[in-house]
Amino acid sequence: MSTPERITSPVPDYDPERVEREAQQYWDAQGTFEVSEDPEREKFYCLCMLPYPSGRLHIGHVRNYTIGDVIGRYQRMLGKNVLQPMGWDAFGLPAENAAIQNQVAPAQWTYANIDYMKAQLQRLGFGYDWSRELATCRPDYYRWEQWFFTRLMDKGLAYKKMAVVNWDPVEQTVLANEQVIEGRGWRSGALVERREIPQWFLKITDYAEELLAWVDRLDGWPDSVRTMQRNWIGRSEGVEIDFEIPGGEPLRVYTTRPDTLFGATYMAVAAEHPLAKHAAQADPAIARFVEECKRTNTAEAELERMEKLGMPLGIEAINPGNGERVPVWVANFVLMGYGTGAIMSVPAHDERDHAFALKYGLEIRQVIGPDDGTQIDVQAASWTSKDAMLTVNSGRFSGLDHRAAFDAIATHLEQQGKGERRVNYRLRDWGVSRQRYWGCPIPVIYDADGGQHPVAAEDLPVLLPEDVEFQGVNSPIKDDPAFIETVVPGSGEPGRRETDTFDTFVDSSWYYARYCCPGAETMLDERARYWLPVDQYIGGIEHAVLHLLYARFYYKAMRDEGLVDSDEPFTNLLTQGMVVAETYYRDEDGRRTFYNHTEVDVERDDKGAVTGAVLSADGQPVVVGGIEKMSKSKNNGVDPQQMIDRYGADTLRLFMMFASPPDQMLEWKDAGVEGASRFLRSLWRTVSRHAADPAPAASRPPSVEGAARDLRRKLHETIAKVSDDVGRRYKFNTAIAAIMELMNELGRFDASAPGDRTVEREVIDNVLLMLAPIVPHLAHALWQALGHERAIVECAWPEVDEAALVRDHLEVVVQVNGKLRGRVTVAADASQEDYRAAAIADENVQRHTAGKTIRKVIVVPGKLVNVVAA
RNA sequence: GCCGGGGUGGUGGAAUUGGUAGACACGCCAGACUCAAAAUCUGGUUCCCGCAAGGGAGUGCCGGUUCAAGUCCGGCCCUCGGUACCA
Numbered sequence: 041m042s043t044p045e046r047i048t049s050p051v052p053d054y055d056p057e058r059v060e061r062e063a064q065q066y067w068d069a070q071g072t073f074e075v076s077e078d079p080e081r082e083k084f085y086c087l088c089m090l091p092y093p094s095g096r097l098h099i100g101h102v103r104n105y106t107i108g109d110v111i112g113r114y115q116r117m118l119g120k121n122v123l124q125p126m127g128w129d130a131f132g133l134p135a136e137n138a139a140i141q142n143q144v145a146p147a148q149w150t151y152a153n154i155d156y157m158k159a160q161l162q163r164l165g166f167g168y169d170w171s172r173e174l175a176t177c178r179p180d181y182y183r184w185e186q187w188f189f190t191r192l193m194d195k196g197l198a199y200k201k202m203a204v205v206n207w208d209p210v211e212q213t214v215l216a217n218e219q220v221i222e223g224r225g226w227r228s229g230a231l232v233e234r235r236e237i238p239q240w241f242l243k244i245t246d247y248a249e250e251l252l253a254w255v256d257r258l259d260g261w262p263d264s265v266r267t268m269q270r271n272w273i274g275r276s277e278g279v280e281i282d283f284e285i286p287g288g289e290p291l292r293v294y295t296t297r298p299d300t301l302f303g304a305t306y307m308a309v310a311a312e313h314p315l316a317k318h319a320a321q322a323d324p325a326i327a328r329f330v331e332e333c334k335r336t337n338t339a340e341a342e343l344e345r346m347e348k349l350g351m352p353l354g355i356e357a358i359n360p361g362n363g364e365r366v367p368v369w370v371a372n373f374v375l376m377g378y379g380t381g382a383i384m385s386v387p388a389h390d391e392r393d394h395a396f397a398l399k400y401g402l403e404i405r406q407v408i409g410p411d412d413g414t415q416i417d418v419q420a421a422s423w424t425s426k427d428a429m430l431t432v433n434s435g436r437f438s439g440l441d442h443r444a445a446f447d448a449i450a451t452h453l454e455q456q457g458k459g460e461r462r463v464n465y466r467l468r469d470w471g472v473s474r475q476r477y478w479g480c481p482i483p484v485i486y487d488a489d490g491g492q493h494p495v496a497a498e499d500l501p502v503l504l505p506e507d508v509e510f511q512g513v514n515s516p517i518k519d520d521p522a523f524i525e526t527v528v529p530g531s532g533e534p535g536r537r538e539t540d541t542f543d544t545f546v547d548s549s550w551y552y553a554r555y556c557c558p559g560a561e562t563m564l565d566e567r568a569r570y571w572l573p574v575d576q577y578i579g580g581i582e583h584a585v586l587h588l589l590y591a592r593f594y595y596k597a598m599r600d601e602g603l604v605d606s607d608e609p610f611t612n613l614l615t616q617g618m619v620v621a622e623t624y625y626r627d628e629d630g631r632r633t634f635y636n637h638t639e640v641d642v643e644r645d646d647k648g649a650v651t652g653a654v655l656s657a658d659g660q661p662v663v664v665g666g667i668e669k670m671s672k673s674k675n676n677g678v679d680p681q682q683m684i685d686r687y688g689a690d691t692l693r694l695f696m697m698f699a700s701p702p703d704q705m706l707e708w709k710d711a712g713v714e715g716a717s718r719f720l721r722s723l724w725r726t727v728s729r730h731a732a733d734p735a736p737a738a739s740r741p742p743s744v745e746g747a748a749r750d751l752r753r754k755l756h757e758t759i760a761k762v763s764d765d766v767g768r769r770y771k772f773n774t775a776i777a778a779i780m781e782l783m784n785e786l787g788r789f790d791a792s793a794p795g796d797r798t799v800e801r802e803v804i805d806n807v808l809l810m811l812a813p814i815v816p817h818l819a820h821a822l823w824q825a826l827g828h829e830r831a832i833v834e835c836a837w838p839e840v841d842e843a844a845l846v847r848d849h850l851e852v853v854v855q856v857n858g859k860l861r862g863r864v865t866v867a868a869d870a871s872q873e874d875y876r877a878a879a880i881a882d883e884n885v886q887r888h889t890a891g892k893t894i895r896k897v898i899v900v901p902g903k904l905v906n907v908v909a910a
Numbered sequence: 911g912c913c914g915g916g917g918u919g920g921u922g923g924a925a926u927u928g929g930u931a932g933a934c935a936c937g938c939c940a941g942a943c944u945c946a947a948a949a950u951c952u953g954g955u956u957c958c959c960g961c962a963a964g965g966g967a968g969u970g971c972c973g974g975u976u977c978a979a980g981u982c983c984g985g986c987c988c989u990c991g992g993u994a995c996c997a
Contacts, residue, residue, distance in 0.1 A: 092997050133996060205995075216995040264914050268992075271913050340993050344911040386995065392911085467994090544997070582991055615967060617915085618991070667989085673996060696937070705915080705990065712922060715935050722950095737959075764926085774924070777934035784934090853930045858978045860930055884964090898977055904929055908977045 054724035056688025056817070063817040064165055072833055073167040075123050084120040085571045086112035087552055087610075089579030089587075090127045093153035094134060095176075097160045098677035099696075099708060100580065100619040100670050106693045106814075107616060107702045107772070108578045109166045113813035114766050115576075116167075117837040123571055125555035126161065126168040128154050130177035131479045132544045133216060134672050139510050141480075146478040147506035150177060160387050160681065164689045165817055172558045174478070183501035184563035185546060188482035190494035191601055193484075197243045200492065203377065203471055204312075206337045207235035211513050214475040218673060220337040220634060221831035227513065229629075234334045236312065239473035240482060240540070242594045244354055248273055248465045260612030262703070265584045274466025274841055279450045281459040282386065283307060283357035283366075291315065291368065294379040294464055295672070298388065298453070299445035301361040302434040303407035304384040307368040308350060312376035315368060319353040326351055326370065333372045348373045348396050358570040359384075360458040361449065362435060372394065377468060388418035400515035407433050411441065470590065472543045477508065477515035479541025487528045496529045502537065515539065548587060549594035552577075552609060562604045577610040580618055581703070582669065586615070605891040614770055617705040621676045623665035624653055634675035635662055637868050667707060678708050690815035691717045699808065719780060720818055723811075726786070727804055731825045736797035748799045749844075751789050755803050756844040758782045762810045763837070772814065779810055800828075806838045812890045854879040855906040856888040864905075872899050 067073060077083075088108035091101055103834040105126075112124040128150075135146035142149075154175060161168070174181050177709040191662040206215040210228035214237075219226045227674050244251075252273045255266050279298040282290035291307060309315050311333035320327040329351045336342060350371035357368050373392065374383055387397035387404040397404050411430045416423045426442040434440075437448055453459030473482065481502040483495035495502055505523060508516040517523045518539045528535035553564050573595075579587075588610070595609040624635045635655060640662055642653045655665050670677045681690045697717035744752060758778050765775035782803065791800050806825070812819040812832050823832035847868050852875070854862045864880040866874055876897045879885055885907060892909040899905050 089997095094997090214995075217993095218996045268914050272993090274913095338995080341911075344993085350972070471994075476995085542996070545994095548997085580991090580997090581915075582997080585992065586994065587997085620990070669991070671996070701923085703915095704923090706922085707990095709921075712936050713936095715922095719935085725950095769926070771924095771926085773922090774926090774934080777924075780934055813947055838978095855978075856929085857977095858929095863930085896977060898929090900929055904978090907930080 052728070054721050054818075056690060059821045060689050060817040063820040064162070066820065066831065067165075067833065069691050070831075071699050072085060073124065074169050074171055075121060075877070077567055078121050079877075080122040082119070083571060084112075084115040084122045084576070085572045085574045086115060086122055086124050086576045087554075087555075087578070088124075088126075089577075089583065090129045090551060092129045092132055092134070092550065092672075093150055093157055094672045094677075095153050095156070096677075096679055096681065097157055098619075098670055099680050100616075100677075100745075102164065102680045102692060103696050103702070103706070104578060104580065104616050105161065105166050106696050107163070107614065107770075108576075109693075109816075110697065110766065110772060110813040111576055111578070111614075111770075112167055113816060113833075114837065116833075117809070117812070117835065118767075119836065122167075123172075123555075123820040124166070124168050125172040125336040126166070126170070127172075127551060127555065128176065129544060129551075130154065130175040131541070131547055133218075133478075135478045136476060136510070140513055141370075143510075143857055144448050145506060145508055147177065150175075150478075153210070155685040156892065160684075161570045163684060164693065169818075172555045172556070174551065174554055176544070176551065177478075177504075179501045179503055180553075182228070182480040182504075182547070185480050185542065186495065186500050186502060187497055187549070188550075188563060188598070188601070189542075189546075190483055190497065190500075192242060192597065193492075193494045197246065197597065197626075198240060198472075199243065200240050202236045203239045203241075204234045204236050204338050205239075207233045209233060213513050217337060217339045220339070223335070223337065223342075226632070231335055232337050234336060234338060237475075239471050240484075240538075241469040241471050242593075244470045244590070245465055245467055247593050247596055248275070250596060251467075251589065254592070254608055258608065258613070261610075262613065262615055265581075265588065265613060265615055268584045269589055272589065276464050276466070278462060278464055279446075279453060279459050280380070280462050281360060281453060283360065283384065284458075285355060285357050285368075288315075288355075288460075291382055292380045293382045295384055295460065296437070296464075297389065297446075298449045298459075299437075299440070299442055300386040300389045300407050301359065301384070301385040301449055302431075303388050304359055304361075304366060304401040305387060305405055306385045307357050308371040308374050308383050308385055308396075309353075309368060310374040310376040311370055311372065312373075313370070313381045315353060315355065315382075316370040319355065319370070323354070326353065329370065329893065334893045336372070343373065343375070346372070348392065348399070350396065350400065360453060360456065361437075367402075369400075374466075379464065387422065389422055389424050391422045391424065394418075394422035397705050405433065407431060407656060408442075408445075451661045470543075470545075470593070472546055473540040474543055475515065475518075475540055477504075477510075477517055479544060480504070480547060481517075482540050482542060484538040485526055485528055486538070487531065487533060488535075491528075493529050493535070499529070504541070515541075545590045546594075547588060550598065552591075553595075553598065553604065554607075555732070564598070568603070569605055572604055573606050573608060576612045576614065577703075578614045578616060581615040582618060582747065583810070584615060614702060616702050617700070618669050618680070619706045619708050620667050620906060621670050621678060621708045623668050623674045623676045624655075624662045625665050626655075626662050634665075634673070636675050636677070639677075670708075678710075683713055687713060687717045688817075690818045691720055694720065694776065694815050698776045699773070701771050701773050704768070720815065723783065723807070724818065724822065726783070727808070728825060729821045730800065730804055731822075731827070733797070735827065736801045737795070739798070744795055744799060746793075747789060748793065748796050751785060751803065752799055752841075752844045753781055753847070754785050755806060756841050759806060759810065759838050760840045760845070763840070766810075775810075776814065779807055782807065792815055808832060809835060809838045850902055852902065853904045854882055854885055855904060856885055857908060857910075858906060859888075861885050863890050870901075872901075873899070874904050875899040879907055 072088035088104050112122050116122045130150050135150050138149045139146045206220050208215050208225035208228055214269040220232050255269050278296035279292050282292050284290050311330045320330045350369040353368050354367040356365040385393040387393040388406045404419055407427045409416055409432050411428045431438050431440045431445045450461050481504050483502045485493045488890045524537050526535050526537055552574055553568050556568040557565045598604050624640045625632050640653045642658050653662050655662050668674055695713045761778045762775045765771045786803050791797050808819045808823050819832050849865050851865050864878040866878050866881055889909045894909045896908040
């Protein structure tokens with residue numbers, strides 16, 4: 041504890057606003073974070089997923105960017121040439137919603153948001169090279185996206201086909217899945233329909249095999265993300281089988297279970313399947329059913345959860361295994377977009393087929409069973425195992441295991457010309473067309489015959505008009521002759537522009553490469569080869585599949601275009617857990633309005649449990665909607681601005697890193713910031729007082745003893761732990777806790793012996809160095825106050841003094857039969873026998889072993905002794 | 911439905927390779943300082959029994975492996991994220 045007489049002069053209070061302004065001015069003036077390619081130094085590209093400019097930063101952004109900044113600044117202290125860029129994922133749906141609601145052009149709304157949020161990021165002191173800033177809605181960015189798409193068209197990797205969308209029949213517009221609530225359009229309240237329209241696709245499936253193979257080599261990625269990507273790609277080996285239809289084209293299905301062919305008792309096709317369409321023409325009941333199948337949105341989760349319904353088409357197909365005739369049904373759970381749009385149903389050995397068969401009284405026939413002869417009842421439940429099974433009731437294919445039956449039946453079908461082995465992927469081609477305004481225009485021109493022509497490179501970019509007014513909800517460029525009317529490249533004939541725009545995932549699939557070469561007059565240049573791949577990528581776990589898979593695909597496509605020379609874009613990935621928060625809403629006039637927690641008063645019972653909530657403005661109840669991911673649409677974001685204003689950026693940064701480990705979900709509550717603020721104020725006082733005293737001797741005495749030795753040991757143990765936590769484990773919360781423990785110990789240290797102040801100084805210097813990545817402004821100011829000439833941002837990460845870690849004695853715990861019964865101290869070099877003797881000699885151990893025989897003594901050196909007695 | 915996470919005190923979380931459950935904080939309680947408040951400092955704080963020493967229980971639920979299980983295995987429950995047009 042510091043004694044009062046040591047205060048030789050009053051020290052200024054911690055003023056975060058001033059400290060942070062001065063540090064930021066220093067970094068700006070020095071150009072600290074502006075970097076260039078330097079082949080002499082090891083590079084480190086540290087990247088956070090770029091934000092959507094929704095209006096204000098929310099707490100999830102602060103978490104994400106603080107993690108990135110801590111890693112970037114730490115790597116910088118290790119001497120690397122660190123690039124940290126920042127930009128804006130600026131196209132997207134919310135800008136159009138704002139436009140429709142507030143009569144403001146999406147561009148204007150977006151640019152205003154970018155300005156505001158950029159100022160917020162700068163206020164937080166992140167070490168970005170702002171000279172590389174980009175916004176995906178700027179023509180100098182999307183020009184190259186358009187150019188690359190025309191290259192993909194030339195290579196046949198971009199193509200057009202029919203695909204289903206959610207159609208709002210009242211608004212006469214396409215809806216995103218998010219805009220469909222309980223089957224109805226979120227504005228109109230109308231029942232949404234599925235509708236097929238022509239759309240552009242990228243052939244990501246051409247890369248399925250490579251994307252899958254490389255998942256195994258992404259050592260720097262979390263296993264959970266790798267598993268999710270593997271499952272998403274969903275490679276399967278199966279057989280395509282033709283079922284003859286008397287008087288018609290054969291019905292082709294794909295199955296991964298040809299071993300169950302003899303159990304196929306009915307077929308099911310999608311509502312959009314030609315067979316269903318044809319049958320609907322003749323039968324009004326089928327037509328009604330097919331029509332009914334359109335009354336659903338396109339989301340897989342919805343489709344899988346809805347009631348499985350079907351109708352017989354009055355058609356029969358011939359099972360090529362046994363020649364039996366089986367009925368063909370139309371079913372709402374079979375989708376045209378998957379496989380062939382038709383399946384063979386084996387109710388005995390597939391859960392969904394089983395449920396459907398029970399519902400409609402279809403035959404359930406067992407064709408596989410346990411290989412030990414155990415009887416199973418497939419009428420009661422499906423039996424789906426591939427292991428320890430044998431085929432039965434399968435003619436000459438009976439008595440085989442899964443692999444043998446698969447091969448024998450597949451070979452038989454191939455010989456008969458009725459089937460072929462096929463590798464299939466769950467992964468589907470990437471639909472990139474959006475029928476919306478605020479996105480990158482797809483650079484295609486149609487001639488009078490509907491022919492497709494990529495826009496010539498010299499005519500790019502196809503500019504999106506920014507000065508627009510929304511009439512209703514539809515994209516203003518869809519009926520804007522000035523945008524649409526053009527000439528066909530080459531022929532000079534009148535042509536019409538594509539009015540669809542790109543999925544915003546296209547924008548975010550290559551931005552990390554463009555950061556490397558700002559201003560380039562090509563898509564990428566040589567500079568990209570220096571910086572890529574990204575060494576550390578940090579972003580939300582919600583992007584585990586879509587964004588991260590699209591970006592991987594795009595990178596490989598860029599590689600094949602000769603633009604980059606590595607295979608994967610992100611060497612190491614840190615998936616940040618989401619910051620989630622309570623939602624509150626009301627349903628009025630068929631639309632749902634969400635309210636922010638700041639607009640709501642929560643009512644609790646005696647135990648603190650939430651019983652309900654009312655809107656502060658009118659005192660009327662709102663629905664407590666449950667905890668969800670923070671999002672603009674759910675209006676459950678937390679505004680970090682108040683905390684910046686009140687406590688400063690460093691306190692907020694420290695709190696965010698201390699609150700939980702980065703990969704864990706964080707349920708936001710406003711409490712706890714106070715502790716971070718208290719720690720920084722206390723640190724400020726301690727260091728300021730120390731700095732106000734005369735400087736201690738520069739070098740430490742050759743040996744320090746007693747309390748000073750213990751303190752030095754604690755210091756170097758802490759350096760070891762913090763280096764491991766920050767550099768390897770990404771556990772910033774425990775790193776901070778370790779530093780707090782060290783500071784608590786320093787607070788108890790009475791610096792009175794000669795050399796003590798030197799040790800105290802060693803602790804303070806190293807604490808500031810370790811905290812510099814997390815609270816860089818405060819570290820900068822205090823480092824300066826201690827009289828260091830070089831700014832802390834230019835200093836190296838501390839090193840562990842191994843000699844300081846040495847201990848003479850260790851305390852270990854003693855258990856009797858696994859229960860803690862005492863503690864003993866042993867010499868650091870104690871033998872197993874020493875441990876055993878010390879443990880058995882312990883008074884409490886004696887009491888618990890009295891009258892028993894000691895059977896075994898387990899010694900874990902340095903940790904514990906377990907005495908097993910009975 | 912399917913795929914991937916998570917569940918530990920009043921709260922956030924710690925326990926890194928199977929070895930002391932609850933580090934470090936928040937909150938709360940008591941005390942010091944103060945006319946008072948704020949700030950600061952000291953002590954206490956998983957639950958139950960006990961003056962204490964100490965004992966018992968305890969990491970979502972049920973069962974198992976082990977000298978030893980929050981951690982490993984089997985089966986459940988709840989919850990969050992993704993589910994291809996939110997980003």
